[in-house]
Amino acid sequence: MTNDLSASDLLQLATAHLRERVAPNLDADTRYNLLLAARASEIAWRDRSLDAARDEAERAVARMSASSDIAAAIRAGEKDGDSALHGALLAMTAIATYPTRPDFLTESERAEIEQLRR
Numbered sequence: 251m252t253n254d255l256s257a258s259d260l261l262q263l264a265t266a267h268l269r270e271r272v273a274p275n276l277d278a279d280t281r282y283n284l285l286l287a288a289r290a291s292e293i294a295w296r297d298r299s300l301d302a303a304r305d306e307a308e309r310a311v312a313r314m315s316a317s318s319d320i321a322a323a324i325r326a327g328e329k330d331g332d333s334a335l336h337g338a339l340l341a342m343t344a345i346a347t348y349p350t351r352p353d354f355l356t357e358s359e360r361a362e363i364e365q366l367r368r
Contacts (some may be wrong), residue, residue: 258299265291296367297349303366304345310338 255263265288273281273288311320314335323329329336344359345366352360 258295261291261295265295293349296352299367300345300348300363303363304342307338307342307345311335311342314338 268284268288273284276284314320314332315323318328320329320335344355344363347354348360348363352363355363
């Protein structure tokens with residue numbers, strides 16, 4: 251094993267260790283609190299790992315809507331055929347959903363986001 255672990259790799263390993271090795275040996279109240287903290291760490295880790303992808307998706311939407319109020323245009327049906335905008339909005343939604351509810355995404359959406367995090 252090499253020492254090429256990133257900070258996010260270390261956080262992921264530490265969280266897994268706490269969940270798999272430490273938590274089972276604790277009383278119920280202490281285990282609950284440890285698992286709560288581990289869950290918060292996982293959410294923060296996933297959220298932080300997607301900062302660049304989130305920024306890029308937001309810039310893509312901003313570029314497509316620079317000359318108009320995008321929300322008003324969508325409501326008016328002016329963007330119904332805009333597949334690039336639709337894709338960018340779907341990406342933003344998936345990226346925003348992933349940190350707290352990755353299970354809400356399809357397997358292919360999760361796989362795409364996993365690639366963004368690398």
